[in-house]
Amino acid sequence: MxxxxxxxxxxxxEPVGHKPFRFPLGKSFATxxxxxxxxxxxxxxxxxxxxxxREANTIFGGTFFPRKFTFAGYSTAWTSIQFPLHFWNSVWxxxxxxxxVLVFATLSGYAFAKLDFxxxxxxxxxxxxxxxxxxxxxxxPLYLQLKAFGLLDTQVGLLILYISGSAPFAMxxxxxxxxxxxxxxxxxxxxxxxSEFTIFRRVILPLTRxxxxxxxxxxxxxxxNEFLIANTVLRNTDSLPLQPVLFSLMGQYSTDWPALTAxxxxxxxxxxxxxxxxxxxxxxxxxxxxxxx
Amino acid sequence: xxxxxxxxxxxxxxAPRSTRPHRFGSPLRKSQRVAGYxxxxxxxxxxxxxxxWPIVYTxxxxxTAWGGFGAPRFVGxxxxxxxxxxxxxxxxxIVTLVYTAVTTVVLTFLGLFIAVLVNSVWKHVGVVVRTILxxxxxxxxxxxxxxxxxxxxxxxxxxxxxxGGIGLDSLQHPWLADQKTVLPAIxxxxxxxxxxxxxxxxxxxxxGIDPSLYEAAEVDGANxxxxxxxxxxxxLRVVTGLVVxxxxxxxxxxxxxxxxxxxxxxxxxxxxxxxxxxxLAFGSTSGSIPQLGYASAFSVVTMVLCTIAVIVQLWLTxxxxx
Numbered sequence: 146m147x148x149x150x151x152x153x154x155x156x157x158x159e160p161v162g163h164k165p166f167r168f169p170l171g172k173s174f175a176t177x178x179x180x181x182x183x184x185x186x187x188x189x190x191x192x193x194x195x196x197x198x199r200e201a202n203t204i205f206g207g208t209f210f211p212r213k214f215t216f217a218g219y220s221t222a223w224t225s226i227q228f229p230l231h232f233w234n235s236v237w238x239x240x241x242x243x244x245x246v247l248v249f250a251t252l253s254g255y256a257f258a259k260l261d262f263x264x265x266x267x268x269x270x271x272x273x274x275x276x277x278x279x280x281x282x283x284x285x286p287l288y289l290q291l292k293a294f295g296l297l298d299t300q301v302g303l304l305i306l307y308i309s310g311s312a313p314f315a316m317x318x319x320x321x322x323x324x325x326x327x328x329x330x331x332x333x334x335x336x337x338x339x340s341e342f343t344i345f346r347r348v349i350l351p352l353t354r355x356x357x358x359x360x361x362x363x364x365x366x367x368x369x370n371e372f373l374i375a376n377t378v379l380r381n382t383d384s385l386p387l388q389p390v391l392f393s394l395m396g397q398y399s400t401d402w403p404a405l406t407a408x409x410x411x412x413x414x415x416x417x418x419x420x421x422x423x424x425x426x427x428x429x430x431x432x433x434x435x436x437x438x
Numbered sequence: 439x440x441x442x443x444x445x446x447x448x449x450x451x452x453a454p455r456s457t458r459p460h461r462f463g464s465p466l467r468k469s470q471r472v473a474g475y476x477x478x479x480x481x482x483x484x485x486x487x488x489x490x491w492p493i494v495y496t497x498x499x500x501x502t503a504w505g506g507f508g509a510p511r512f513v514g515x516x517x518x519x520x521x522x523x524x525x526x527x528x529x530x531x532i533v534t535l536v537y538t539a540v541t542t543v544v545l546t547f548l549g550l551f552i553a554v555l556v557n558s559v560w561k562h563v564g565v566v567v568r569t570i571l572x573x574x575x576x577x578x579x580x581x582x583x584x585x586x587x588x589x590x591x592x593x594x595x596x597x598x599x600x601x602g603g604i605g606l607d608s609l610q611h612p613w614l615a616d617q618k619t620v621l622p623a624i625x626x627x628x629x630x631x632x633x634x635x636x637x638x639x640x641x642x643x644x645x646g647i648d649p650s651l652y653e654a655a656e657v658d659g660a661n662x663x664x665x666x667x668x669x670x671x672x673x674l675r676v677v678t679g680l681v682v683x684x685x686x687x688x689x690x691x692x693x694x695x696x697x698x699x700x701x702x703x704x705x706x707x708x709x710x711x712x713x714x715x716x717x718l719a720f721g722s723t724s725g726s727i728p729q730l731g732y733a734s735a736f737s738v739v740t741m742v743l744c745t746i747a748v749i750v751q752l753w754l755t756x757x758x759x760x
Binding site: 288 | 467469470471472473474475477478480481482484485487488489490491492493495496499552555556558559560563566567569570571572573574576577578579580581582584585586587588589596630633634638642662687690691692693694697698711712715716719720730733734737738740741744745747748
């Protein structure tokens, strides 16, 4: 939180000098508008939590705050849909994707930012032009390609699609970070006789930790929440990550709302934990992406 | 790509990056060149195999008729002609454009409005508000889709229960089952999910404005609202361009939230390009033959729309640079 606050104090909203006390009308008004709005925005989550702890027979016509709290919904969600299995699938698919994307993106981002080689700009523009192609538009050829390689219905196939789809954007983010480093640093390291890879690993990477943290969080959220590709290329129930399972739950447990909302709540926990703990890097990363692009 | 990637040592060196003369001889330059290619190669290989080739392949498939077995049959622009006469395709196009326009406009104005409010309140209130508003944006579309589907449920959904509880029974409605209300209902969910992100981008933009601009405006006797229109708004041009183009992109590629909540229904009432191409290719109704060629034509249309969104952003940013 420290950086946001230091930026905050630099703004001219605080009164300067010795002015007589005035009731902060503007601030009070803004707060008065914002707080109900926040309640409205948070309402679905509050409702989700309350419903997940209800007794199943009080869904219809029960009071808003349940009279009795129960965790029966959670135990149903946990056991009957093999929640731990799918949770684990999500964890490991997300981890491998994040690591893969990070390796590819730091290497190529550094090369595009700091190394001189023929056709550098041509290659970069080519990557840039297709940065925004959504998976909605590419899902048909991607499906056919995995089928041709015999990787349909395998987590390896899914991982390949995830990494190749995300690496260019992460490269773009990392390149922006690398560009902020001074050229003299690299040139000095070259004079000292390090190979390009040693310079990259020993000198450059340690300096880009904030950038790496940003890419990790961004990629974690994106992969954890991905639905379309996972739902299309994986058919075997045991290999599914959480999102497609949650989707199929809707049909299966259409009347058992406590179990359904308990499943949703459990799936959201890692995301909320990471967001709350690493909010600063997350916001910083978004800002960088926003400013640089 | 092989030809591009073989670095011929004799090839002319590119123009130097800076005006500084290069102090290093050719061995160092050469190692840089080799390293450059090696560092870029893995990403580029994946990119060519799983991004560039699929784009080309979809474009080709859109000119064929293909059920997934045997060889695709080349039919020229037949699929595009068929699209023009297909009422569902026209419906999907209109819904996509309406959905995109409404979400983009609302998210841009509401995002800016909330960001200005958040910027003007006490520091701690602002932190809390930012944290709360952003949370809907970090959960998946599956989670928010399922959650809102329950809220909209016609019989025991919370929305109808609340309406009944405060005596507005007449407003109770099967929100997702009526063609008239299904799109607005989905748009509300999209705005709920996207607002935090836009608010934060605008907020960062506002924080990045040089304070001396406000001081100068104050010296010139500008009041708060004049400062907003003459300092804040012009300074946020680049940020606004980003928000608008992201809004367009997210609208054109919309899929998850609609697929989860309605599947494009009722009776194509919320059908967008993404859900229609998906049902054509992967068949929501079992037994029907997948229409991969026709579906690919919708992929191409989606890609063209997304490219337009990117061009819009570049254009807005370019204007700001002048």
